[in-house]
Amino acid sequence: MGARISIPGINSEAATDLPVLLPFRGRPAGEAEDLRFSRWVGSVPPYYLLAALCAAALWPLVVSAQSNYTQAEAWDALWRWMPYLVTSGFALNLLISFLTMLIGTLAGVALGLWQISPKKWIRKVAWAITQAFRNSPWLVLLFIVMLAFPFQIEIGDTVIPIPDWVKAVVGLSLPIMANISEVVRGAIQSVPTGQWEAAESLAFSRGQTLWRIILPQCFKRMIPPWMNWYAILAMATPLVSLLGVEEIVTLSRQAMESEDNHPELLMPFYGFCLVIFFAYCYPIARLTISLEKRYAVKL
């Protein structure tokens, strides 16, 4: 244990009787802090990508000079596999991310609206669901959905198989739903209460107030955090490879195995995964940040 730092008024006797300004704690969801991920990805200057590629190409040359499988052969292997990895592997990652975002957004908007319901018990339940799924490890949720869901549904005589990737979509939708729920709640609550009162005094119903007055005002505010969550989700899709879904990381592993598992293959194949995810998320992150800035000025 290091020396305990004494902060007057917080963990030691205050030196004055004037009120002490306590440290700032937290901030509501849907605000700038939530865009950490996009800020971070978006802050990478484009030429870093090139530098990283060069490093990736050079490093294994040093490591495995003694093997008779050359680095050039490894790159050759990647080149052969690349179309398959992209069209079968990465395409599935994208499909999972699109469907997850679609389901997560629809469910999240509903959950977010329930979080501001006039009925107390609906608010409580929606809040509890939101917090539960927001604060659970994604992988644990994925495992639960994977194992708890049947691998096929029988309706009469017809058997409808449920592929693993569909279950993965369900599993990933849960945390996305919870986080979108917070985005929606935060955005709605950022609209001044005077707007609700003005609408109420003009005899608008609650539904009319929400859809005609409140949501149109905060729709723009929801876009940057929504995109931020999409980028996080897209980056998280390789998680499902742990469950055997044949997306890009699973296929890369299989490809390397069929190329006799030479260590020289690691950097080209996994490096390619990194590059393709970065290339996909980078423009999204940049757009998120620029939209954030533009909308911030308008409000």
Add this chain to the structure above:
Amino acid sequence: MTENNWDSTQPIVSIKDVYKSFGALEVLKGLSLDVMKGEVICIIGPSGSGKSTLIRCVNGLNDINSGSITVEGQEVHDEKLDKLELRKKVGMVFQQYNLFPHKTALQNVMMAPVLVLKEPRAEVEQRARALIKKVRLEGKEDSYPGELSGGQQQRVAIARSLAMQPDVMLFDEVTAALDPETVKEVLVTIKELAQEGMTCILVTHEMGFARELADHIYFTDRGVIVEHGPPRTFFNDAKDPRTKEFLSQIL
């Protein structure tokens, strides 16, 4: 719904022995006042005395703990009351204008009649344009609230309330957030309304305005009406020491 035999010889707004508290804080402690059709009444008093809460209770934005408030004979705080019916009768203008920032001035005025009253758009538009002209904002129909000054926004807010064709207008410190030079244009608008016979209940700090226009002035302090009367006697001949003190500070 209760049977309604209200006629215009009875008070249009009647507040009887109203109590209201927010948690442990008692804001209104047995207030009563009557407003006749066409009257202009001003409620004045130090801040925190419950003035705003009182008029917010009149159109049901706040509920009350006990007592009764009726508008045209209808109990406002009746569970079965159709809030829409009440709010068609009672318009309200706020200190912070509360215009809808994503709609133009004209759309702000038209929205409620079109969406709530389901009136034909063309008819509403005609009325809305006339109202905007009436508050002297001709040419600003297509401006967004963000492009208008505080005084102009407040006049749009007045037009927006009038578009519902209310019988009573509530004004909650409508000039308190305005620059001094734009206060007058808003007061002129309210004055014209009053002279046309609109029943107006104002919470205000504009003493000159209250003196000139009010039929009756109520002075509230700590949740009760301390003193009331027509402006002449109220301003020249205040009896209660609290009223005297307040007036000496403000005049």
